[in-house]
Amino acid sequence: MNLLTDGTANNPILRFCLDVLERHGESWPPAEDVLAREFVEWFGCRAFVSKEHMRELCEAKGVKLTFVPLPSEIRGFNCSFGNQREIVVCETQISPFDLHTLFHEFREMLEHDFRELGRPIIGPKGSLEVQAEQFAILCRMETASREIPGFLEMAQNVQNKWMRYLSFGLVIVFGTAYLFHCILTPQMEEVLSEARRQRYVST
Numbered sequence: 001m002n003l004l005t006d007g008t009a010n011n012p013i014l015r016f017c018l019d020v021l022e023r024h025g026e027s028w029p030p031a032e033d034v035l036a037r038e039f040v041e042w043f044g045c046r047a048f049v050s051k052e053h054m055r056e057l058c059e060a061k062g063v064k065l066t067f068v069p070l071p072s073e074i075r076g077f078n079c080s081f082g083n084q085r086e087i088v089v090c091e092t093q094i095s096p097f098d099l100h101t102l103f104h105e106f107r108e109m110l111e112h113d114f115r116e117l118g119r120p121i122i123g124p125k126g127s128l129e130v131q132a133e134q135f136a137i138l139c140r141m142e143t144a145s146r147e148i149p150g151f152l153e154m155a156q157n158v159q160n161k162w163m164r165y166l167s168f169g170l171v172i173v174f175g176t177a178y179l180f181h182c183i184l185t186p187q188m189e190e191v192l193s194e195a196r197r198q199r200y201v202s203t
């Protein structure tokens with residue numbers, strides 16, 4: 001029988017951090033894209049999800065996700081209290097196409113846990129806000145790249161030759177547009193102003 005005595009039974013995020021440490025501890029800190037790939041794999045998220053599905057995904061990872069009206073300059077924030085975690089996202093910011101804020105807040109929580117474990121990823125000169133933005137972009141690109149083979153397969157199965165070409169073209173156009181959307185979504189001004197506003201509550 002496996003006894004879960006390390007305190008991670010009710011703390012999936014801490015469990016994830018420990019697993020990442022185990023896999024990459026020897027070449028610490030891992031590159032941001034390595035962490036993003038690990039996270040997307042663990043989180044099991046797709047590129048397009050509804051709010052309800054986002055809530056379910058977060059709940060499965062021990063995080064309560066709420067959407068509330070927030071002042072326009074605040075996109076979201078996160079809180080940790082013992083094993084209780086919460087992410088609050090501005091309800092007007094989020095759309096089925098926008099997982100950016102969610103990934104950003106998760107990255108901040110991950111860094112919090114890595115710090116608690118004595119293995120921070122971001123050094124004293126680094127900026128958590130900037131790194132969380134980069135992580136969010138990388139996660140969205142990673143989720144999209146996981147969808148593309150499925151779309152290509154669908155295009156491959158289209159019977160009519162011209163419709164098949166059209167489908168391939170649409171996948172390429174759509175993929176490129178999505179890539180740009182991932183990169184351009186965050187505005188640097190927002191990053192800077194958010195850095196002044198963000199509050200991190202922890203115990």
Ligand SMILES: [Zn+2]
Nearest residue numbers: 129132194198
């Ligand atoms: Zn932030």
